[in-house]
Amino acid sequence: MSKTENMAATEAAEAKSKGKLAIYWAASCGGCEISTLGIDTKILDLAAAFDIVFCPCITDGKTRDVEKMADGEIDVCLFNGGIRTSENEYMAQLLRRKSKVLVAFGSCATEGCIPGLANLHDRKSIFDNTYQETCSTDNEAGVRPQSVTQVPEGDLHLPVFYDTLRTLDQTVKVDYYLPGCPPESDRIWEAIEAIMAGQLPPPGSVIGSNTTVCDFCNRTRSEKKIKEFKRTWEVIPDPDTCLLEQGLVCCGPATRAGCGCLCPQVNSPCIGCYGPPGDAQDFGARLMSALASVIDSNDPREIQAIIERGIPDPVGTFYRFSLAGSLLRRGKRPEAENGHGQQAATGGAS
Amino acid sequence: MKYAYYPGCSLEAGSAAYDVSVRAVAKVLGFELEELDDWNCCGATEYFSQDELVATSVIARNLAICRPDQKELIAPCAACFLNLKKTDQLMAEHSEVRSKVNEALAAGGLHYDPGQVRVRHLLDLIYTDIGEAALREKIKQPLTGLRVAPYYGCQVVRPMNGFDNTEYPMKMDELFTWLGAEVVDYPVKAHCCGGHMTQISEGAAYELIRRLLDSAVEHEADLILCMCPMCQLNLDAYQALVSSYFQKNFQMPIIFFTQLLGVALGLDFETVKIGKEIVSAGPVIKAKLGAAPSQTGA
Amino acid sequence: MSDDSFEPKIVGFLCNWCSYRAADLAGTARISHAPNVRIIRVMCSGRVDPTFVLKALSLGADGVMIAGCHPGECHYIEQNYKAMRRYYMLQHTLKAMGVEEQRVQLVWASAAEGQQLADAIDKLVADVKALGPLGWSKNWAENGDRIRALEDIVNEHKEALEVPR
Amino acid sequence: MVTDTHQDHRSDFFQEVVSDTPGGEQLAHCLQCGSCGGSCPNGSDMQYTPRTIFAMINAGRREEVLAANTMWYCVSCYFCTTRCPQQIPITDLMYALKRLAIAEGKAKDTDAPALARTFTGFVENFGRSFEFGLASRYYLLNKPLSMFKLVPMGMGLFTRGRLHLLPNRIRQMDQLRAIIKKAREIGGAS
C-alpha cells in the first residue's frame, strides 16, 4: 500500500476544473444522505468543487447516463448501502468502473450494518417472514416476489434477492471507507475536504481516527472486573463512572472514535456503529475477547451463567453493525441450502 | 428413599429367605424397594461362556426397562449385581459394545445409555444411605455376645463394587459392629465359595468350601453371614457333603446378613425366615442373645 | 451423515509450555493420533484471540482446538482462565450463528499428558467427522440465480455499456 | 507406551482370543508374573495356570489351550483380574476361551457346557431360571448316577420350601427372545 499508487486521488486534486461526484444508495435506509445534508451550508462549498453527476436521492439521473460515461469519468463516488440484490451488485460494479475513487460510505457499505443482521437467515426465511408470517400480513395466496414474470409482452425482471447481504468491498474494490451509522456530518465534511485537497491516506484506509470511543469519553474508569452483565433497562447508570464497569455492555472500547462519544454522553452505552478501529479484523471478536477477559470468575459454570444470562443475544450485541463484514459474514445456513444454490433458487425466488 | 429392586431368580426361589428378610428390613428402616417390572434373569456366569453379546444384551434389557425415574437399581445377589454393573461399564467403556447391545435391544424396542441407571448392592444402600446413626437408633435387640463371620464372597466386592475394598472389605464388619455383634476378623471373607464348581468338580469345590468353614471354626464364629445366594447355598446345603468328604463335623449356620439385621431390628425369626437354612441358626442365636421379644417364631 | 472419506481440516492453537509439549511427548512416546490437526504454537492459551478461531473457520477449517495447561497450572499463573472465559463467550456466539459447539474445543493438557492430548485430538477429529464439513466459504456462496440475474442485467444494458473506455 | 503395530507379530490364536474380549488387547502386556496363577482358588487343580495359558496363547498353541481344563476351573472370582499388574481382563479371557472351546467341541472332559446350555435354555423359555429344574435336568441328562448322592441335600432344601418346581415366566417373553435372536445374529464378542 504505497503512497505512489495513489494516482487517482492525486489526479483528482490536480484537476483545477470542477470534479464529478456521484452519490449512490444500495441496501440502506437513507440516513447517510440525511447526514450528508447535515454538513449544512458547507454544501455550497461542495457544489462549488463538484458537479453532482449522479444521485438518485436528490437529482434525477438515470442508470443509462452513468453507463454512457467513460470509464473513470466520475472523480469520486460515495456509495452507501450494502449489496442485497443483483441490481445493487450491478450498480456497484458499474460505479466502480466509472469512478476514480470509490468510497464505501456509512456502516452499511463498510460492514453491512443492520440490514446485514439478516445474514442470520437466508432469502427463504426472510421472504417467509416478510410476506407471510408478520401479523399484519394477509397473503393467503402465498405470493412472493418473482425475479421473472411472464406476461404476453415478454418476460418481466425484478432484481434477484440474495441469501447473503454483502458489503461493498466484498463485491468490488473499494478505495476508502467512511464508517458510522450514519457517519457524523462533521466527519463527512472532513473527508470531503481531504478529497478536495487531495490529502488522502493510502487507498484501502478508513478515513477517521485510530483510537476508540473511550478516548473521547469523560467517565472515570478503573480496572475492570465484571460479575454480571446488565441490560440497559435494568439499571439507571451512574453518570460519571464507566458504563462497562457498571455491567452495561458498552462497545466503546472496541469502536472507532468518530461519533464524539454521543451515546455514553447521554448515559447510554455505545453500540458500536463506527466499527472496529485500526486494522482489527473482526469487531465482534475484539469485543467478545475484551468482555470475557474481565469477567470476574474462574469457575466454568459461573462464567457460562454470567454470559448466558447477561448476553442473551450475542450476535445482536457483538455484531449489531458488522455481521456481514465480519470474518464469518453470516450464520450457518440450513443444511438443505448450504452451499448449493439450486434448491434455494427454486424455493426462494420462484 | 425409594429404589428400584432387582431380586433375581435365586431370591424368587431357593433364597426366598434373602428376599423376604430384605423386604422386612426395608420396612423397618424406612426405605422402599419397588420391584423392577418384568425383569429377566441376569444369565449368571453361564451366558458369558456361550455368547458375550447375548449375555450383555440379556442383562442390558433389565437396565433398559428401568423407568426414567428409576435411577438406582438395587441388586442383593452377587452375580446379578456384578452382571448388571459390568454390562453398564462395558457399554460405557467400549463404544462397540454400546452400539451392538443397543442394536440387539432395538429388536425388542428398547435402548439403554450407560450411566442412566446406577446399579448398587444392598449392603451399600444400608451402609451408606441409612448409615450408622439411623441404624443405631432402630436397634431393638443388640447382637451382643454373638460372634459372626462376615462373608462377602467374590463378585460383590470384585472387580467394580465401587463402595468397599476389593481385597479386604469392611462394610459388613462395621455394620454388625454397630449392631453390637462381635465381628471376627475373618481372613477369608472375600475368598471364593466355589460358585458352580460343585457341578463341575466336587473335590475342588468341597476344598474351597472347607477352607471357609474351617476358618470360621478356627475363629470361633457362631455363624457366617452371607450376601449372595450362591455362597449361602454352597456353604449351607453342601455342608453335610463337605463334612463327610473331609471326615469333619461342621455345624456352622449360614444365613443372609439381612436376616440377622432383621433380628437386631426386633423382627421375629419367622419374619426374617430364620429356619429356612439347612444348618439351623435359630438355636445359637437364641442361646447367645438370651430371651428376647423377637424369639417367638422359629 | 458422516462420510468416510471426509478428512476434516483442523487448526490447533497449543500453548508453548504444556499442550505443545504434550504433543511433543506424544511424539517421543510414539502415541499415534489423527493427522488432521495443524498445530500453531502460541506462548499461552491466553494469547488465543477469538479472532484466530473465526479466521480459521472462515478460511475453511472444519474445527478448531484450543489447548492450554490445566486450570491452576498455567505457566503464566492464571492466563488459562482468561482463555476459558473467552472460549465460553465465543461458544455462546458461535452457537447463535449455528456453528456446532463440538467444532471448537478447549482442551487442558499438561506437558506430561501426551496420551491425553492424543486422545483429545482423536476425539475432536471424530466429533468433527461426525458433523461433516463446515465449508464456511461455501456458506457464503450465493444461490445460482445470482450470476444469471447479473447476466440478464448486463445483456439488457449491453448497448449502453458499449462505450469507449 | 507400545503402539498397536506390534500386535501384527503375535500369533493368529492370540488375535482370535483377544478380539473376542473387550479390552483383551491388553494381554499383549502380560509380564508372566504369575499373580493370576497364584491368586486363583483353583490354581492348583488347573492343568495350566492362567499365566501358563497366556504364554501358550502367545506361542499359538491353540489345540492344547482349547483342550485344557483351565477355563472350566475358573469360577469367575475375579481375584486374578483385580490383582493383575497389567490390568488384563483375565476372567473375561477365560470366558472367551470357554466360548472358543464350546464352539469347537473341544470341551470334552467337562460338563460345564451342558450346565451352561441347560441354564440358558431355561432363560430362553421362561426369562428366568431356578435351581431345582436346573439341577434335576442337568443331572438327569448328564450325570444320572451322581444324582443319588445329592438326594439328601435336595430333600433338605425341598422340605424347607427352597425348591420350586417351575420358574416364573416373564410377561414380555417375545421381547426377550427378539433381543436374544438379534444378539446372536450380530454375533461374536460385543
Place this chain on the structure above:
Amino acid sequence: MAERVGVYVCHCGSNIAGKVDVADVAKFASEHIKDVVVARDYKFMCSDLGQKMVEEDIKKEGLTRVVVAACSPHLHEKTFRRACSNGGLNPYLLDMTNIREHCSWVHKDPVAATEKAKSLVSASAERVKFQQPLEPMYVDVNPTTLVVGGGIAGLQATLELADAGHKVVLVERLPSIGGHMAQFDKTFPTLDCSACILTPKMSEVGQHENVRLLTYAELEEVTGSVGNFHVKIRQKARKVDFDLCTGCGICVEKCPRKVVDTEFEAGMGMRKAIYMPFPQAVPRVPVLDTESCIWFERQRCQTCEKLCPTKAIRFDQEDEIIEVDVGNIIIATGWKPFDCTKIPQYGYGRLPNVYTGMEFERLCNAAGPTSGKIVLRDGKTVPKSVAIIHCVGSRDLNHNPYCSGICCMAALKFAHLLIEKTGAQVYSFYIDIRTNQKDYEEFYQRLLQEGVHFVRGKVSEVTDATRRPDETGKTIVQCEDTLTGRQERYPVDMVILMGALEPQFDARELGLKCGISCSMAGFYTERHPKLDPVATMTDGIFIAGVCQGPKDIPASVVQGAAAAARVAGMITKGKVMIEPIVASIREEDCSGCRICNNMCPYNAIEFDETRAVSRVITALCKGCGTCVSACPAGVIEGAHFNNSQIFAEIEGALWDAVPPAGVPGESESAGVSAS
C-alpha cells in the same frame, strides 16, 4: 520488496524421512509457496553441514527469512537461530516447524503425514514473512543459588557450588538435612555404613562459609526468571532460638512426652516432643513439635524451657518469611515411599509381621530402635524365615507403571543382612531381577551363593488364613512359582515389602511454584531425557536426584554434581539471554479503556493517569500475550507472536482448504468490471 524465504526439510535420518516424503515437501514449498527461493531436504539439519547449508544460502541466495521443518523447536530452535546469526541474519527471522514429534512419529499413514507436513511448512513459511528482527535482552546472573532439598543429591550440589566459591541457600523441609540416606543402615552394593559416608558431608554443609542452611523451612513463592529469581521461604517455627541453642540436648533428654516417630524412625521407634531426629542431625538444634507437646496441649510442663541452660526455648515463636534473591535454583526434593496399605492383599497394617523396606532399614540399623537386632514386632523373636516381595506398587498399572530401579538391589541388601544377622531362610519373590549397574550383578551372584531362595513370581497374597497344620502361627505367602508353573504357599515369620519410590507428595505443587512440569508419574520433566537430564524447560531451574526419576545414591550424586556444574557455568558467564518476546502498547492509539489493566499476573501493565493510557513495563512482561488478545482496540503488540504473524500462519495452515468466495478481484464478474 518481497521476502526471500529458504525452506529446509530435515530427514532426521529415517525419523522423518521414514514416514514423510521430505523431497515432496521441499518440492511443494518451492512450487506452491510464494517467495520461497530455496527449498531443500537434508539428512540431518542440525549437523554441522546442515547448519552450514543454511548459513551459506543466507549469504549466497540472499535469504531474508528461514524455515526449518524438523523436530520440536524446543530441541533445536537455538541451533538454527545460531546458524542464522552466523549467516548474518537476525535470529528471529527463523521459524521452526515440527514435522517429527507432531507428524512423522505420530501418524501412521505416510500420505497423510506428508500432507500434514506440507501444511505445517506452508503455515511456517507464511508466518515467517511477517516476522521481525528482534534483539535479545541480556540480564546479569545473580551468583547465589538456591538448593531445595537436603538429601544426598541436594547436598552434593550444594557442596560442589560452595566449594567452588559460590554462595548457596539450602532449604530443607525437615529438621535435619540428610534425606532418606540418613535412615539407612548399609548401602548396596559395597555395604558401607550409610552414616559413615553421609555424615561428613552433612557437617561440611552445616559449617560451610558459603552455605546458608535453612532447615525446617519450605519454599513459599518463586518470582522472577533466570538470573534473578526472588524467593520467599517460610521458616517454620522451631520454638527454639536458633542462635542461642548450643545443641546440648538437655531439653530432649528431660522432655516427659514420648511419641511414635513416624518420620525418621518410620514408625519403628519413639522420639520426644522436642527432638532432634537422629544423633548426627545437622543442624544440632532441636525442634519442638507443638502437636505432641504438653504445653501446647494443656499449658503444663515447660520442663525444656526451665532446664535449657541458654534459655533458648521460645514457645511464642512464629513462622517467619525469609526472602532471598538467587540466580538459579536446583530442586532435589527426592521421593516418598509407596503406601503399602494400598495393596490390601499383602496385609500391611493388618498382619503384624509384614514390614515396609524403610521399616526394615530402621530395624537393622545399629542406631535404630532395636540397636540393629532383627526381631519381630513382639520385640524378641528372631525370624527364622523371611519373605521379601519385590515390585510392591512398582511395575503395576494399578499403582505405578514404572520400575523403581533400586528395590531389587535393596532387596538383595536386605537378604544379605538377614542371613548375616539372623541366619534365616530368605525367600525373594521377583518378577525380574534388575541389577544393571557396575558391580550390581556381582552382588546378585554373591547372594545366590549365600543361599537366598529366589522365587520367580509376583506374590498374590499374604495371609494369616491357614490351610495346613504347618501354617499355624505363620504368615503365609501365596504365589505361583512361574518357573515350575505351580501354585505354592510359603509360611514365614516375617515379610518385607519392597515398596516403590514415589514422587514427593507435593511434587506437583512445588513444580507449579517454580514453573516446571512433572511427567505422568509425577517426576520432574528434564529438558532432554538423554542429553540434558538435569535442566528443565524453565531456564535457571535444574533438577537432581530421585525427584527426576527413581535412581540409586551414586546416580543421585552424579546428578547433584551435574546440576551444580550447569549452574556454575551460568555464574561464570555472568549474563543470560532473555527472549525479547514481550508485549508493547502503541500509546498513541490507546484510548485508556483499562480492559488490559488487570490482565497481567506480573503487574507488568501500568496505567498512566495523566495521559490516560496504559503501558507495559518491559522488564516485568513475560510475553504470554494475554493482554494482546484482550485489548479491544487491538493496540497491544505481542512481539514474535503478533496478529499478522498468526493470521498468516492460519492462512498458510489452511492452504488447501476451499478459499473464501466472493472477494473482489477474484469475483466471478458478470462482465461489468472495470479494467
